[in-house]
Amino acid sequence: MSLGEFDRIDRFFAPLSRGAEGAFGLTDDAALLPVAADGAAWVVTVDALVAGVHFLPNDPADLVARKALRVNLSDLAAMGAVPYGYTLALALPPDLVEPEAWLDGFARGLRLDQDIYGIHLLGGDSVSTPGPVTLSVTAFGTVARERALRRSGARPGDDLWVSGTIGDSAIGLQVLAGADGPCVDPDATFLADRYRLPRPRVALGPALVGIATAALDVSDGLVQDAGHIARRSGVGVRIELARVPLSDSASRRIVAASSLHRDILTGGDDYELLFTAPVAQRSSVADAAAATGDTVTRIGRIEAGEGVEVLDADGRAVEGLARGGWSHF
Numbered sequence: 001m002s003l004g005e006f007d008r009i010d011r012f013f014a015p016l017s018r019g020a021e022g023a024f025g026l027t028d029d030a031a032l033l034p035v036a037a038d039g040a041a042w043v044v045t046v047d048a049l050v051a052g053v054h055f056l057p058n059d060p061a062d063l064v065a066r067k068a069l070r071v072n073l074s075d076l077a078a079m080g081a082v083p084y085g086y087t088l089a090l091a092l093p094p095d096l097v098e099p100e101a102w103l104d105g106f107a108r109g110l111r112l113d114q115d116i117y118g119i120h121l122l123g124g125d126s127v128s129t130p131g132p133v134t135l136s137v138t139a140f141g142t143v144a145r146e147r148a149l150r151r152s153g154a155r156p157g158d159d160l161w162v163s164g165t166i167g168d169s170a171i172g173l174q175v176l177a178g179a180d181g182p183c184v185d186p187d188a189t190f191l192a193d194r195y196r197l198p199r200p201r202v203a204l205g206p207a208l209v210g211i212a213t214a215a216l217d218v219s220d221g222l223v224q225d226a227g228h229i230a231r232r233s234g235v236g237v238r239i240e241l242a243r244v245p246l247s248d249s250a251s252r253r254i255v256a257a258s259s260l261h262r263d264i265l266t267g268g269d270d271y272e273l274l275f276t277a278p279v280a281q282r283s284s285v286a287d288a289a290a291a292t293g294d295t296v297t298r299i300g301r302i303e304a305g306e307g308v309e310v311l312d313a314d315g316r317a318v319e320g321l322a323r324g325g326w327s328h329f
């Protein structure tokens with residue numbers, strides 16, 4: 001049978017805590033977070049991922065680990081926070097094939113991203129489950145206390161911006177699910193990778209502090225998440241469809257199947273930042289993005305009113321984009 005819990009911690013997880021102040025090499029009952037700098041606040045977020053729901057059961061373990069970390073880092077970025085570290089809860093089924101190889105890949109993925117994002121494992125737990133592989137990551141970051149980016153600060157007249165490209169992940173999931181045939185061409189490979197490995201905007205988020213009036217990360221679909229800004233800020237959000245940035249790969253797929261256009265607006269897992277900023281801040285937004293090496297695109301504006309309206313190239317409202325419980329067009 002597999003390693004005991006303590007051997008498992010020693011071998012796979014304790015090395016990931018090295019260098020973290022207050023983690024004690026995962027040898028004590030809990031970790032100590034250092035006091036945040038003067039005027040700074042801790043930002044805490046948690047995401048759970050379940051095999052078969054949030055990733056595919058046969059996804060490589062290193063990619064599962066990295067996605068679990070990155071979706072949390074995306075939430076920190078959406079608050080304008082700089083990431084510090086994370087804790088991890090892991091539940092593995094007893095019938096997992098080659099559990100040590102799985103854990104080895106999983107820890108390797110965590111190590112890779114820890115190095116990329118400058119964070120450490122601070123603590124965690126690993127248990128057995130009769131269900132599918134399930135993991136939960138809690139991430140910690142810091143932001144200037146009064147300047148965290150909230151969903152509630154958008155004002156009529158503000159521009160609406162989004163980072164990166166939208167829809168790659170939704171199409172990538174279709175590719176991986178086989179709805180689109182096997183992954184043979186470079187576009188399919190690119191799109192599948194965008195689903196499996198989000199690029200959280202960890203530098204852009206903090207760079208927008210003091211510039212953006214509201215922000216969130218797009219995890220449930222552009223239209224639905226824009227609705228959160230509308231609701232929390234008490235404003236209307238107008239999105240111009242033709243301005244929504246697409247990757248070359250997504251554009252080619254959409255030319256081939258126009259029905260995909262709908263999927264990119266309502267599909268999830270983009271992990272891009274959707275934010276608002278006053279018109280007077282346009283050059284500041286561009287400078288911040290240039291400084292962090294991210295692309296940003298102005299896709300619409302904030303209006304007095306409520307709900308989300310998507311306009312096509314002719315200025316006509318695009319209907320029928322509602323998905324899930326709440327929508328208002």
Ligand SMILES: [Mg+2]
Nearest residue numbers: 075078217219
């Ligand atoms: Mg979020």
